[in-house]
Amino acid sequence: MSRAVVRPKSWVMFILLAICLINSAALAQDPARFPKPEFESGYQQPPTQTPPPRSTGREWMDVFVLAVALGLTSYFALKKRSRRAIWAMAVFSVIYFGFIREGCVCAVGSLQNVSAALFLSDYVIPLTVLAFFVIPLIFTLFFGRTFCAAVCPLGAVQDLVMVKPVPVAGWLQEVLGLFRYVYLGFAVLFAATGSAFLICRYDPFVSIFRMGNDFGMMLYSIGFVALSIFVARPYCRFLCPYGVLLGWMSQLSKKHLTITPDSCHVCRLCETSCPMGAIDKPTPEKLPVTREQGIRRLGVLLIFVPVMIAIGGGTFSRLDVFLSKMHPTVSLAEKIDLENRTGTAGTTVETLTFRSSGTPAETLFAEAGIIRKRFRIGGWLLGGFLGLILGVKLIGLSIFRTSTEYEPNRAACFSCGRCFSYCPNEHQRLENIRHY
Amino acid sequence: MNNEKEKLGRREFIKDALRTMTAAVIGGMGGFIGGRAAKNTVWQLDPNKCVQCERCSTHCVLTESAVKCVHAYDVCGYCQLCGGYHRPGAKIQDTAAENQLCPTGAIQRTYVENPYYEYTITEALCNGCGKCVKGCGAFGNGSLYLQVRHDRCLNCNECAIATVCPSGAYQRVPSDRPYILKGQQGQGS
Ligand code: SF4
Ligand code: SF4
Ligand code: SF4
Ligand code: SF4
Numbered sequence: 001m002s003r004a005v006v007r008p009k010s011w012v013m014f015i016l017l018a019i020c021l022i023n024s025a026a027l028a029q030d031p032a033r034f035p036k037p038e039f040e041s042g043y044q045q046p047p048t049q050t051p052p053p054r055s056t057g058r059e060w061m062d063v064f065v066l067a068v069a070l071g072l073t074s075y076f077a078l079k080k081r082s083r084r085a086i087w088a089m090a091v092f093s094v095i096y097f098g099f100i101r102e103g104c105v106c107a108v109g110s111l112q113n114v115s116a117a118l119f120l121s122d123y124v125i126p127l128t129v130l131a132f133f134v135i136p137l138i139f140t141l142f143f144g145r146t147f148c149a150a151v152c153p154l155g156a157v158q159d160l161v162m163v164k165p166v167p168v169a170g171w172l173q174e175v176l177g178l179f180r181y182v183y184l185g186f187a188v189l190f191a192a193t194g195s196a197f198l199i200c201r202y203d204p205f206v207s208i209f210r211m212g213n214d215f216g217m218m219l220y221s222i223g224f225v226a227l228s229i230f231v232a233r234p235y236c237r238f239l240c241p242y243g244v245l246l247g248w249m250s251q252l253s254k255k256h257l258t259i260t261p262d263s264c265h266v267c268r269l270c271e272t273s274c275p276m277g278a279i280d281k282p283t284p285e286k287l288p289v290t291r292e293q294g295i296r297r298l299g300v301l302l303i304f305v306p307v308m309i310a311i312g313g314g315t316f317s318r319l320d321v322f323l324s325k326m327h328p329t330v331s332l333a334e335k336i337d338l339e340n341r342t343g344t345a346g347t348t349v350e351t352l353t354f355r356s357s358g359t360p361a362e363t364l365f366a367e368a369g370i371i372r373k374r375f376r377i378g379g380w381l382l383g384g385f386l387g388l389i390l391g392v393k394l395i396g397l398s399i400f401r402t403s404t405e406y407e408p409n410r411a412a413c414f415s416c417g418r419c420f421s422y423c424p425n426e427h428q429r430l431e432n433i434r435h436y
Numbered sequence: 437m438n439n440e441k442e443k444l445g446r447r448e449f450i451k452d453a454l455r456t457m458t459a460a461v462i463g464g465m466g467g468f469i470g471g472r473a474a475k476n477t478v479w480q481l482d483p484n485k486c487v488q489c490e491r492c493s494t495h496c497v498l499t500e501s502a503v504k505c506v507h508a509y510d511v512c513g514y515c516q517l518c519g520g521y522h523r524p525g526a527k528i529q530d531t532a533a534e535n536q537l538c539p540t541g542a543i544q545r546t547y548v549e550n551p552y553y554e555y556t557i558t559e560a561l562c563n564g565c566g567k568c569v570k571g572c573g574a575f576g577n578g579s580l581y582l583q584v585r586h587d588r589c590l591n592c593n594e595c596a597i598a599t600v601c602p603s604g605a606y607q608r609v610p611s612d613r614p615y616i617l618k619g620q621q622g623q624g625s
Binding site for chain 2: 032033034035036037039040041043045046047048049050051052053054055056059102103104105109110112113114117118124125126127128130134137138141196197200201206207210212213248249252253254328348349350352353356357
């Protein structure tokens with residue numbers, strides 16, 4: 001266009017150039033190959049339909065239902081002491097939070113949203129999701145894990161299918177229970193680096209609630225439900241990362257469900273009543289080690305803990321390259337790098353898309369480098385956390401709290417109320433109520 | 437006995453203190469991220485990034501994907517030979533099934549006036565594969581595009597399609613503006 005103008009004044013040139021640029025920019029944005037038709041028959045162009053999502057009001061309604069369900073379950077577990085009422089609440093939660101609401105968002109998963117919100121500056125968390133995370137924790141801080149008893153849809157589903165639970169040896173339960181901390185650590189790491197929501201991806205029950213998923217996930221879900229028939233709450237006891245937090249809260253809880261309505265006579269009737277292995281026996285008169293031995297052991301362990309933290313941190317921070325593969329940017333960068341080195345291009349849809357986007361590979365590599373650095377720091381934290389947990393668990397083995405009663409273990413008890421009916425005092429209480 | 441009681445009292449006191457502290461920490465953390473918290477969000481795909489890889493149709497947790505093709509009528513050229521409707525190389529430009537690009541026959545073609553034809557998506561049939569989107573983008577005005585339909589989407593915490601989308605088209609958008617539309621509607625809202 002400008003070539004046709006012979007020796008134009010420079011400002012004419014400038015304007016023409018500007019027009020060309022604007023035109024081409026507009027074209028790139030909206031490549032209308034065919035002009036908009038001029039209809040003569042009075043035809044009206046219909047708008048694109050935009051059905052709205054679930055309203056915010058209904059999300060808040062769910063928060064309200066959550067709070068009410070927690071209140072009711074706490075009342076049934078601590079005050080009314082009715083296993084049947086707790087069971088009914090569990091049925092309700094499976095139906096409402098599970099099948100009607102179809103799983104998302106649940107308190108267990110919300111822990112990832114919170115991690116992301118804490119560590120990623122560009123992640124915004126919806127208030128209702130935050131509420132789903134905080135409310136059960138606060139309730140547990142006052143009443144124990146009544147959330148797990150009957151409000152959590154994942155827990156409730158396992159509770160309802162628990163038909164013939166086999167006892168799991170105490171030490172095995174402890175060891176398997178350590179997986180929860182590992183899962184928690186990884187879930188937070190991957191959420192906080194913006195890589196993945198592990199808990200959602202491997203949620204064993206959501207495909208049941210939605211009644212459909214791909215074949216592999218469906219098999220996994222069915223397997224988990226089948227396992228829950230014979231092993232009491234396998235997900236809760238050995239995997240649930242949110243359960244770790246709830247266990248901490250429960251240990252500090254103001255009130256907690258009790259096996260007996262008044263005081264324990266040590267009749268031992270409830271000893272094996274808990275399918276979750278959550279009942280602590282009274283400590284024997286004679287401690288297995290003397291006080292001096294215990295203190296010495298404790299001293300050694302206290303020195304040992306920082307060492308374990310350091311070992312854990314050092315190990316996991318070295319896994320940064322491996323762990324960061326979970327992040328889509330890093331995995332794309334690796335593919336591009338591989339293609340560059342092997343002299344190929346566009347071997348996957350991802351790389352093809354990236355190459356056609358025109359972003360220079362260096363930008364991608366730089367981004368991936370930043371993310372990897374975050375994984376190095378995250379690895380230190382994760383490894384340190386796991387080392388600390390292991391240390392604290394070992395210390396726990398050598399500290400003996402004296403107790404003269406059968407009591408639910410506050411961290412492990414799900415407040416399900418199965419043990420109530422084993423206590424003779426409970427039968428007395430019910431008898432008394434009937435006599436009134 | 438008194439000693440025991442004292443011990444218990446002390447333990448309770450420590451616990452009370454710890455509980456208050458924990459509640460404060462949770463509250464503080466809630467306040468910290470709550471201050472930046474936003475209204476509810478939902479998943480949506482950016483049609484300008486989408487490359488029609490067909491994963492939308494296969495990776496949604498729903499058996500019939502929540503992603504469907506939508507039509508920006510005001511971008512459409514109402515072409516007689518539609519790149520989104522007709523299979524490339526189709527000899528006769530009519531509605532015969534063998535000439536259609538859509539594997540489920542979800543696009544309706546109706547005559548408006550010479551030489552214009554209206555194309556409408558029958559959403560119940562669309563599986564979100566994006567074949568028509570690709571055709572329309574390559575040969576037409578790009579008026580057909582994919583969107584997450586919120587009457588179907590379950591708003592998964594982690595959208596299963598987002599994890600496999602090769603173009604990074606998926607993002608969370610405020611739930612009161614849940615679509616990324618093309619044409620006038622896209623600019624208007
Ligand atoms: S342990 Fe986890 S999955 Fe089980 S009921 Fe509690 S929160 Fe739910
Ligand atoms: S309420 Fe009783 S039976 Fe249920 S988990 Fe707690 S201790 Fe076990
Ligand atoms: S997965 Fe992404 S690129 Fe593929 S069709 Fe869906 S939005 Fe488009
Ligand atoms: S959020 Fe879930 S239901 Fe919605 S499109 Fe993604 S996978 Fe499908």
